[in-house]
Amino acid sequence: MKISTLLRKMRKSKLFMIGFFMLFAITVSCFTSRWWVQWDSQVSDLMSRLGAPDWFANGLSGHPFGADPLGRDILSRLFEGGWVSLKITFLVTLSSMILGSVVGLIAGYYGGWVDMVLMRLCDILSSIPQLMLAICVVAILGTNMFNLIFTMSVTGWVSTARLVRAAVFGCKNKEFVSASKVMGASGFRILWKEIFPNTITPLMISASGHFGGTILLETSLSYLGMGVPVPVPSWGNMISDGRSYITSAPWVVIVPGIALMMTVLAFNFIGDGVRDILDPKNIN
Amino acid sequence: MGGPVCENSLICRLEKVMKKYIFKRLLASIVVLIGVSIIAFVLVRLGGGDPARMMAGDTATEAEVEEMRIRMGLDKSWPEQYVTYIKGVLKGDLGYSWNYSMEVTTLLATRLPQTLILSLFGFCWACLFSVIFGMVAGIKQGTIVDFGAMMFAVIGQSMSTVWLGFLLILVFGVKLGWLPIQGMGSLKHIIMPGLCVGFGYAASQTRLMRSSIVDVMREDYVTAARARGISKGVTYMKYAFRNALLPIVTSIGVQFGTLFAGAVVVENIFNWPGMGALLTQSIGARDYQLVQSILLISSVTLVCSNFLADLLYTVVDPRISFR
Numbered sequence: 001m002k003i004s005t006l007l008r009k010m011r012k013s014k015l016f017m018i019g020f021f022m023l024f025a026i027t028v029s030c031f032t033s034r035w036w037v038q039w040d041s042q043v044s045d046l047m048s049r050l051g052a053p054d055w056f057a058n059g060l061s062g063h064p065f066g067a068d069p070l071g072r073d074i075l076s077r078l079f080e081g082g083w084v085s086l087k088i089t090f091l092v093t094l095s096s097m098i099l100g101s102v103v104g105l106i107a108g109y110y111g112g113w114v115d116m117v118l119m120r121l122c123d124i125l126s127s128i129p130q131l132m133l134a135i136c137v138v139a140i141l142g143t144n145m146f147n148l149i150f151t152m153s154v155t156g157w158v159s160t161a162r163l164v165r166a167a168v169f170g171c172k173n174k175e176f177v178s179a180s181k182v183m184g185a186s187g188f189r190i191l192w193k194e195i196f197p198n199t200i201t202p203l204m205i206s207a208s209g210h211f212g213g214t215i216l217l218e219t220s221l222s223y224l225g226m227g228v229p230v231p232v233p234s235w236g237n238m239i240s241d242g243r244s245y246i247t248s249a250p251w252v253v254i255v256p257g258i259a260l261m262m263t264v265l266a267f268n269f270i271g272d273g274v275r276d277i278l279d280p281k282n283i284n
Numbered sequence: 285m286g287g288p289v290c291e292n293s294l295i296c297r298l299e300k301v302m303k304k305y306i307f308k309r310l311l312a313s314i315v316v317l318i319g320v321s322i323i324a325f326v327l328v329r330l331g332g333g334d335p336a337r338m339m340a341g342d343t344a345t346e347a348e349v350e351e352m353r354i355r356m357g358l359d360k361s362w363p364e365q366y367v368t369y370i371k372g373v374l375k376g377d378l379g380y381s382w383n384y385s386m387e388v389t390t391l392l393a394t395r396l397p398q399t400l401i402l403s404l405f406g407f408c409w410a411c412l413f414s415v416i417f418g419m420v421a422g423i424k425q426g427t428i429v430d431f432g433a434m435m436f437a438v439i440g441q442s443m444s445t446v447w448l449g450f451l452l453i454l455v456f457g458v459k460l461g462w463l464p465i466q467g468m469g470s471l472k473h474i475i476m477p478g479l480c481v482g483f484g485y486a487a488s489q490t491r492l493m494r495s496s497i498v499d500v501m502r503e504d505y506v507t508a509a510r511a512r513g514i515s516k517g518v519t520y521m522k523y524a525f526r527n528a529l530l531p532i533v534t535s536i537g538v539q540f541g542t543l544f545a546g547a548v549v550v551e552n553i554f555n556w557p558g559m560g561a562l563l564t565q566s567i568g569a570r571d572y573q574l575v576q577s578i579l580l581i582s583s584v585t586l587v588c589s590n591f592l593a594d595l596l597y598t599v600v601d602p603r604i605s606f607r
Contacts, residue, residue, distance in 0.1 A: 123312070124319035127583040127590075129545025132563065136324075136575065139567040140331035212442065219444040220549045224564050239447050246450050247458050257447035264442035 016273025022266035033079030044070035081233035100160025108168025379573030399558035406481030418493025440487025537593030
């Protein structure tokens with residue numbers, strides 16, 4: 001598919017555009033928040049502990065969404081935490097896609113025992129629930145940002161590898177691959193230049209569906225004390241840390257939860273849109 | 285000539301499928317489970333931390349720690365430990381949990397059923413709800429029911445389980461005071477965690493069921509059935525429903541596994557005394573035998589549910605047979 005056709009289809013897909021603009025707004029406001037929020041997200045002010053939201057009555061210099069148990073401004077934490085969560089999601093998705101496509105390409109192209117071994121490894125990994133595996137790996141490595149990203153990537157590439165492998169099977173016996181072979185291209189070159197471009201479509205579908213799940217997984221890990229370590233905020237740890245205050249200060253939990261939901265919603269819309277646009281089954 | 289008398293009966297079909305298929309699948313499952321057991325075994329040992337030192341206590345001398353290590357069987361090499369573990373597993377002995385001072389088998393015998401009850405409850409309500417809601421939405425396209433179903437699907441898939449759990453606690457546990465917020469005992473206790481476990485699944489399945497019904501309703505055989513004068517109700521139930529169910533059944537196996545794993549978090553939120561709560565506690569304590577057994581049992585559950593879903597698939601769709 002040509003880039004111009006793709007862009008036109010994207011513009012025409014309502015779902016994709018809604019998701020795209022939601023995500024764009026969220027990303028931009030999270031990224032730029034460091035210049036316009038009035039409070040430091042990690043400095044506590046015990047006078048305003050669990051302060052109720054004043055809903056912009058005092059503009060940005062008040063606490064529009066209230067303050068958390070340590071008196072930190074929730075609005076500032078919301079945007080900074082959002083940026084952390086988005087960064088993690090992006091990095092995890094990117095690295096799972098890379099890992100998944102490398103395994104899928106190698107398994108699909110070389111076939112035989114290489115394929116057998118790699119696919120059995122996929123079978124084994126996919127028969128341990130991702131969350132449980134992630135808990136164990138984080139517990140082993142210790143909780144920090146890098147380990148979190150590493151763990152979620154290492155446990156989340158299997159479905160991508162399977163999709164890519166299937167796509168490779170679909171094209172590895174085509175004429176253009178044989179032509180490249182006859183011309184003496186190396187295995188790596190054939191994989192990279194000839195076969196990989198043909199796996200982009202399933203890869204994009206897989207990636208677009210991957211974002212939402214990753215953010216939700218981070219929240220679950222945070223709740224179990226294995227997410228982004230404090231005091232750096234993330235939506236996951238903001239929700240989890242509010243547990244004890246849910247009756248006295250529900251905003252501590254509700255605000256980041258809504259932000260998280262909107263973001264996952266945007267990712268899901270984009271994912272559905274991408275599927276509609278790229279999936280050959282939806283051609284008409 | 286001379287084929288089985290019950291060519292088309294359900295049980296007979298199932299039997300035929302099973303003979304060829306079960307053997308192959310069992311073999312593959314065994315390979316997978318051996319792999320899982322190795323991964324689980326290595327994973328817990330890579331974690332650093334010295335369980336013998338933890339058990340012996342901070343004040344123990346080197347000699348005491350060494351003695352404890354020998355008692356725990358950790359002085360042997362990894363392959364030896366693995367062989368001992370697997371020999372035990374084959375005999376139904378999952379080892380000894382040093383942290384809880386009891387047999388892992390005994391411990392899990394009390395915890396596993398709780399997790400299964402919770403996951404099955406979540407799974408059943410989600411299946412029933414999504415099939416009915418999705419079907420009604422698909423049949424009554426463009427109505428308020430359809431809109432409601434889509435909203436439920438979209439929002440349900442975007443919600444974090446943790447957040448949903450907190451909201452349920454806040455609304456039904458604290459504000460309305462209808463349901464107990466933690467522990468187990470009565471039927472009331474299972475409602476909130478059960479809702480929480482099945483929510484995401486119900487949302488995605490509602491959507492799947494709706495789109496599936498919409499697709500099926502466009503098929504010629506539905507039009508043909510209506511043209512033959514068969515009533516709407518019979519057409520929906522006999523023709524549309526069964527065919528629309530196929531994509532749902534396909535995903536059941538994988539989905540049950542996801543749901544089962546999701547219970548880890550839900551159990552921790554609602555203090556449900558299941559396996560998930562046990563897992564998070566035992567990892568911190570470096571309770572090797574317990575952690576690797578929990579991982580192994582989870583994947584056995586997953587492999588079994590995939591297997592059952594495949595068999596169910598052949599029952600629902602007579603066109604599919606496994607060879």
